[in-house]
Amino acid sequence: MTLYSDPRLVDLYDALNPAAADTAFYLHLAQSLDAARVLDIGCGTGLLTCALADRGHDVTGVDPSAAMLAVARSRAGGEQVRWLEGDAHAARSVDADLALMTGHVAQVFVDDTSWRQTLSAAYDALRPGGCLAFESRNPACEPWRAWTPEASRRCIESQKYGRVDVWHRVVDVTGERVRFATHYRFERDDEEIVAESELRFRSQTALESTLREAGFVSMNWYGGWSREPVDAASRELVVVAMRD
Incomplete structure (x- = not known):
């Protein structure tokens, strides 16, 4: 079975993935960047997406799962968000200040072609000087x-x-x-x-290389949700990358 093709698993998603330190990190990032327009790629059930909209950001959420989007639309504040069914390519025209890929969505793209295409689509969805932020588990x-x-x-x-x-x-x-x-x-x-x-599980070096290939010109890396530096013991590789 493919994950989240069964409605029972969709219903359990929020209980298994509640708001936590990563949610706070991305909410603070959007605020600190003064990001008027935010794109949430792989938004799932919309927990973060709706929280961003509730804080006054103009938010678009995109996800390939119709079942997950159904939950997102029914969430409190869901009417404030533009929901798109599809992948990052469906949001190329958003012109966002900030694009997010949370919940380790970046690791779902297991082949290099789909990963590079996703980064390219995210780049196109950002205005000049906009940022892409995501996390990946440290291999x-x-x-x-x-x-x-x-x-x-x-x-x-x-x-x-x-x-x-x-x-x-x-x-x-x-x-x-x-x-x-x-x-x-x-x-x-x-x-x-x-x-x-x-x-x-891509290394920091591999992630940075593909980001630069996609056109992102500067990156800030963190080893966790308190913005600590990356070291050998870091559980996460968190990046905020700016496009030209």
């Missing part, structure tokens, strides 16, 4: 080693579905690519859903 930390049933298991209580146990299991690691399965065990219905995913 130096090998975070997938913690994606075992024992280490990753968590439980959520859903009003709709009752108790749901969730855990990860790595299927394969090949170079920078990691395939893994996420298990969702619905206790009340005695049912288990398994969704397979694949992510690309």
Whole structure:
């Protein structure tokens, strides 16, 4: 099963991915850049998108999942956002001051062609001097080693579905690519859903190279949500890149 093709998994998304330090980082970034117009690429259920709109930004959210966008549109403040179904190419004409790719969306683009095309589309969607910001997990930390049933298991209580146990299991690691399965065990219905995913773990050097190829001329890198410098122990590679 493809992740978020099942409406039950879409319904659980916000409980598994609540607002956290990354949300605060991107909200502060939009404010500090005085970004009047913001593009949220891979906006999902629109948690950050609507929070940006609530703070007075003119926001466009784009996502390929119709099910995720349905949740986003129904969220409080969803009527303030322009929602587009598709990928970054659907938003080339936005002329944004700031484009965001949050929730490790950057890692979903596992092949180089789709990644370069996405960066190109993001570049085109920005006004001259606009910025693209996103994060990617630092491969130096090998975070997938913690994606075992024992280490990753968590439980959520859903009003709709009752108790749901969730855990990860790595299927394969090949170079920078990691395939893994996420298990969702619905206790009340005695049912288990398994969704397979694949992510690309690019190094800071590789990310910077592709950003420069796309036309981004300057970059600020952080190793976490407190804007600390990147070092060998950094869990995240967070970048704010400016286009020419």
